[in-house]
Amino acid sequence: MNAISERKKLRPKTVWQAPPSAKQDWEAGHRVGYAKGWSYGYHMGRCQRIVRDIPQETGILWDLKVMYVRAVGAPYVSIDEGIEDSLRKLVREVIVVNQEDDFVSISRETRPDIALMLFTLAPSFPIDKVQALRSLGIRTAIWLSDDPYHTDQTIKIVPYYDFIFTLEISCIDLYKSIGCNHVYYLPFGINPGSLLFEHVPTSYRKDICFIGTAFWNRVHLIDEIADYLKDKDIMINGFWWERLRSYDKLASKIQGYWLDPKETAKHYHASKIVINLHRSIDDETHNSNSRRIPAYSPNPRVIDIAACGTLQLTDVRQELSNFYTPGEELDTFSSSQELVSKIEYYLNHEEERQRIALQGLSRTLREHTYRSRLHQMLTIMNGV
The missing domain is CATH 3.40.50.2000 (Glycogen Phosphorylase B;)
Known part of the structure; x- marks a missing residue:
């Protein structure tokens, strides 16, 4: 064995160690990350338990056939879904249509008891269809989603409905002042x-x-x-x-x-x-x-x-x-x-x-x- 090989054999092996400051930083970061993760997971678990432990009413309460006319626009998708899902668990039958559908013809065939429409600022709101529904003896209702911010538009539409439901309590007197007799304050909700x-x-x-x-x-x-x-x-x-x-x-x-x-x-x-x-x-x-x-x-x-x-x-x-x-x-x-x-x-x-x-x-x-x-x-x- 030559001298160089002998020196390599005798040289002690070294293991790299992080500088004390780097190790302390890692440990501190680990503690913070663990604490945040634990806190988030614990809170999520408590949320899950509340949802589990607060029972929701179920079962059909109304022997009614309801036509629901969906809103126009992506921001209203979750509202549509919440209303549709809840109606299906509340009334005998639900017919879901879009505003652009010929829901007057659909109504002639299916004869719903009630037609409910969610108002949105659509380019052409189907007032003529609403009038046709009323001529068929179908009760109509509109749920106004943007009061009071677009009352210049809604005030032109609400007289064509039997019932008006608004998210803004201050709008009740406005709609009554133009001859609407059935105006009610009704906020949105959530679908559990x-x-x-x-x-x-x-x-x-x-x-x-x-x-x-x-x-x-x-x-x-x-x-x-x-x-x-x-x-x-x-x-x-x-x-x-x-x-x-x-x-x-x-x-x-x-x-x-x-x-x-x-x-x-x-x-x-x-x-x-x-x-x-x-x-x-x-x-x-x-x-x-x-x-x-x-x-x-x-x-x-x-x-x-x-x-x-x-x-x-x-x-x-x-x-x-x-x-x-x-x-x-x-x-x-x-x-x-x-x-x-x-x-x-x-x-x-x-x-x-x-x-x-x-x-x-x-x-x-x-x-x-x-x-x-x-x-x-x-x-x-x-x-x-």
């Missing part, structure tokens, strides 16, 4: 069968989430707190967010495209805090509300967010406390400063955050389902 509390990838998990179109009042709020949000784990989604003066600060956190309801629900469920900010009634750029009809009722997102078992921070509407108790089932803010303060508070009080989120989910399942809303609608229409 669509709630899936399942694991979602970590890419969905954020501390803060805001999903919605960048109406001007929302733009102003986000601009006011942009310096705070730029350092936060936040996702903002929706159209027109390039309007922000602070867009460059937040660009990496903005998704400028539309999310379907199922994807939206995943983001809500995976986020610690979801912000809800109602649109303004006097935004002339996007509204057709020349009478300035006020908005007192909470938007459907209030219920959608609560149904995802997450903490909701929302601005205040007059009717909000009839849906949820602030501080117990969601929380509210009245200024950008208060919003920042409450975000900080709940990010540092995890158990309280989860407790409020779970109580919001519980109340949603007990009181705010499509089945209960439609039962109320049918009770009104049948004079019970």
Whole structure:
């Protein structure tokens, strides 16, 4: 054996070890990641248990044949599905059609007792078909989805229906003032069968989430707190967010495209805090509300967010406390400063955050389902 080989044989083997600082960083990261994963999984399990333990009413309650006319547009798909599924479990028979279908001919053949239509800002709303249904002796109802923001359009349509149901309580007097006798306040709800509390990838998990179109009042709020949000784990989604003066600060956190309801629900469920900010009634750029009809009722997102078992921070509407108790089932803010303060508070009080989120989910399942809303609608229409 030569001298070189002998030296190699005698040289001790070395095992690479991470520098102490790198090892400490890994261990710290592991602890943080484990804690986040455990907290998310534990909360998801509690959500699943609430859904399991709050029984939903089942069975046919009405010996009726109902025709449901679907809305037009992707944003209404989940509403259509919720109404259709709940009707099928509530009445004897359901006939589902689209607005462009010849549902007058279908009605002549099938003779439904009631025809229910969900209003959307369709280019040509089928008023002539509604008149034809009434001439056949079929009771007609419309459920208005965008009050009071497009009352300049809806006020032209509602007189052609027997029953008008609106999401905005302030619109009742407006429609009655033009001769509509049967006008009722009826919010949307949720379909418990669509709630899936399942694991979602970590890419969905954020501390803060805001999903919605960048109406001007929302733009102003986000601009006011942009310096705070730029350092936060936040996702903002929706159209027109390039309007922000602070867009460059937040660009990496903005998704400028539309999310379907199922994807939206995943983001809500995976986020610690979801912000809800109602649109303004006097935004002339996007509204057709020349009478300035006020908005007192909470938007459907209030219920959608609560149904995802997450903490909701929302601005205040007059009717909000009839849906949820602030501080117990969601929380509210009245200024950008208060919003920042409450975000900080709940990010540092995890158990309280989860407790409020779970109580919001519980109340949603007990009181705010499509089945209960439609039962109320049918009770009104049948004079019970």
